[in-house]
Structures are given as structure tokens and as C-alpha cells.
Amino acid sequence: MRLEAVPALADNYIWTLAGPGGRALVVDPGEAAPVLAAAARGLEPAAILLTHHHHDHVGGVPELLHRWPGLPVYAPHDDRISTATHRVGQGDRVECEGFAFEVIAVPGHTVSHIAFHGHGHLFCGDTLFSLGCGRLFEGTPAQMLDSLERLAALPGATRVCCGHEYTRDNAAFARAVEPGNQALERRSQDIQAMRDRGQPTLPSTLAEELACNPFLRIDAAAVRTALAGRVAGTAGADRVALFAALRRWKDEFRA
Template sequence: MFDVIRIPAFKDNYIWLLRKGAAATVVDPGDARPVLEVLERERLTLASILVTHHHADHQGGVAELLAHHRAEVFGPAAEAIAGINRPLRGGETIQPAGCDSSFAVLAVPGHTLGHLAYYGAGCLFCGDTLFAGGCGRLFEGTAVQMAASLACLAALPDETVVYCAHEYTQANLRFALAVEPGNRYLQLRAAEVTAARASGQATVPSTIACEKASNPFLRCAEPEVVAAAQRHGAAAADAVAVFAALREWKNGF
């Protein structure tokens, strides 16, 4: 099993480094500099890179990392990302070099059309599809696609540790409370997150169980969530209509 190191980048990104012995796998390196600093400090060799999607804050550091390390680069075949030498479409099982765990590659379109997530060893690296308390915007895909992608991730074991790519939790939970103010678990989680951020602590990772209990985008069948979505334009009570209304509401929240 690998250790996971959180590497902050930009304003609110997280790059994830998986360490096994002296080898490292990096997930979504939007910026090479902080990754190179950790590799040097920890005396690690970068063996593999996993990319979830093409946005620059997730893959902009790949070229510079490859200038310093000979690494294999996994990523979506359907998106234009320089440096990928192991293109993927979802449905594959991979074992990155230098890592003793295999990962199922999940196609999770919605935020972008080729977005991938990587699930293995009880860990989910989901980029911008599922956030702690929220989900990504629909920049390229449809509500139907994103609702299906989130349902795929929600079906993973409850104990799955969710490593998303941004520190958005506090803002996400403010919206979640507007959607489902009667959710006691959500109330407690929001208070814990507020305290953590006040002391400068990260709120990621979370778990699938936590998200299913408090993330409105995974709770589209709950009566209070359905009612809130219908007050904000949902034309029906089915999961896709509720999700679409919530996502549009969140866009302007």
C-alpha cells in the first residue's frame, strides 16, 4: 500500500502524490514546481503520472516533470493532453510503475467529456467530478452524463477515501445547507469544516459514506432535496431533473 501526500497548488488545488518506497506516482500535476520540491525533499523518483482531464490546473506541469523524470503518463485518450503515453478511455485496469496497487479506470464525463477517475486500494482520485460536498461544473458534458458519473462513484464502497482536486468544501457545504437545512449530519459536518478552515487545516479527503450523507448532488432522491430542487426549477422529481436544477442553482449561488 502507498502513502498519500497532499501537495497544495495555485489558490485551492490539491495535487496528490502516492509514495511507495523511493518511487512516486502523481495525480493531476497542474504545477510542476511544488511536485519537484516534494520529490527532492523526500528523495523520490517520479515513476508515473495520472491525469483526470485536460484543464491546465490538472495537467499543466506534466511537460516540466517529464523534463526531470522519465515517467509513464496515464490520461484520457479523448482529450488533447501533451505527454500522455498511456491513453485511456475507462474500463481499463492499470498498475502504474513504482506503485504496488492496481487502479480501475472509470469514465466519468460531465465536467469534461473525457474525464477519468482512478479507483484502487480503497482510494478514489476523482479530479473535478466529485468534490467534498459538491461536484464539478458542466463545462462540456450534460446533466445526464454527470448524474450517471456521480451515481457510478456513489456506488463505490462506503469506506472509499475520496481525493478530489480542490479545497471547495466550505463553500460547497454552505450551498448544501441551503438545499437540505434539516440534515443533521450535514450540519455537524459544516461546523467541523468551518473550524478546520479557521485553523488552516485541509478538509480533503473525505469518504463516499460522508458524501452520500451530506452532498446534495448524491442525494437527489431525498425528499428535502427534491423539494428544494423543484422550488428552483426542477420540472420533475427524477434524479436527472433534480441534479440539473441543483447544478444550475449552485452556479449562481
């Protein structure tokens, strides 16, 4: 299968995954123009997958449906996504054109957010970022922590295909949390080299995220020590409180 991160808007990626027959899934098209340009180069959409309702992930769908009437659109159970043709949730499967993806409910960034896992790929929208996680616009810290832990349980070789090119900024925060993490230091150097060449830093792998992403490392001694040194009351706090403190730190962080 052929995966491509198609740049869109300011820092979004529209993911396309082409199967052996050449037709492709299109994930979170926040605008139509990049997909139409890819079609001019030979892309043939098989279906659209949507992870959540935010406009920068769904805004291009009406124009794409005008270009390809009848194209299936798989989306969460959320009336804010009016273009959906198939509503899916936790435990459902998306099967079309030889593709088979498991749907995982991952509330936190939004209450109805979902992810799609299949063929060694994880399309996780704005829930899990490389070296970070999404802001809690609608969900709770407990929901987001549970969502991230369910994603973290997937195979380590899984390719993490998230919705934004945030990795370099996330790396700066992760290094503030775990300055002694050698895997993170190596990853940060690789990220800088990729961006210097104008290349995407994505996909990463889940194994890389488990080694480097502080939001997946809430039980690591170094992360807990960093929180205890910065946020009053976190020494001995439960995991949800620690995660909430880490997310607040990130919200306020300036490199």
C-alpha cells in the same frame, strides 16, 4: 500507503500516493514546482495520473518529464493532453510499481474525464467534490448524474481525493438545500475547524458524501422538496431534470 494533498495554484491539490517501496503516484500536477519541492524532501515519482485536460491539472507535466524522462503518464483518450504515454478509459487498469487502479469514465465536467480507483482511494479530479460536483463545461446533466452514481456505488470507506479545496463554499450551498441535515451540520463544523487551522478538508469519505452531498442525494425527500420550492416545474420532474436544476442553482448560488 502514504497519501498527501500538495497545494498548488490558487486552490488545487496535487495528490501523491507513496507505496511501501517509497515511490509515488502523482495525480493531476497543475504545476511542477510543488512536486519538485516534494522531491527535494524525498518524493520519488513512479507515474503521473491525469483525470482530464484542463491546464490546472496538466500544466506541470512537461517540466516534470524534463526532470524525470521516461516517467509514464496515464491519461484519458483526449488529444488535448499531448504529454500522455498511456491512454486509458473505462474498464482499463493502471498497474505499475505495485499500484493497481481501475479506470472509470466520468464524463460531465469534460467529455473525456476519467477517475482512478484503487487501494481505497478515488482520484476523481473535478467530477465529484466534497459536498459538490464539477461544472458542466462539456458534458450533459445526464452524463454527470450517471458518472456520480457510478462513483457513489464504490465502497463507503473510499477516500475521495478531488482536485480543489472547494469544501467550505460547497458546504454553504449544501446547507441551503438541506438545512435540516444533521450529518451535514456536523461536517460543516468540522470543515470550518480544519480551515481555521489551515488544514485541507480532504480527503473525505464516500460515506460522508452520501450523507451530506446534495448532488449524491437527488432522491432524498428534503432535496426534492427544496428544489420544488425554488425551481418552477421541478415537482414531479425526472431525476435528470432535478439534477440539472440543482446544478443550475449551484451555478447561481452566492453564500
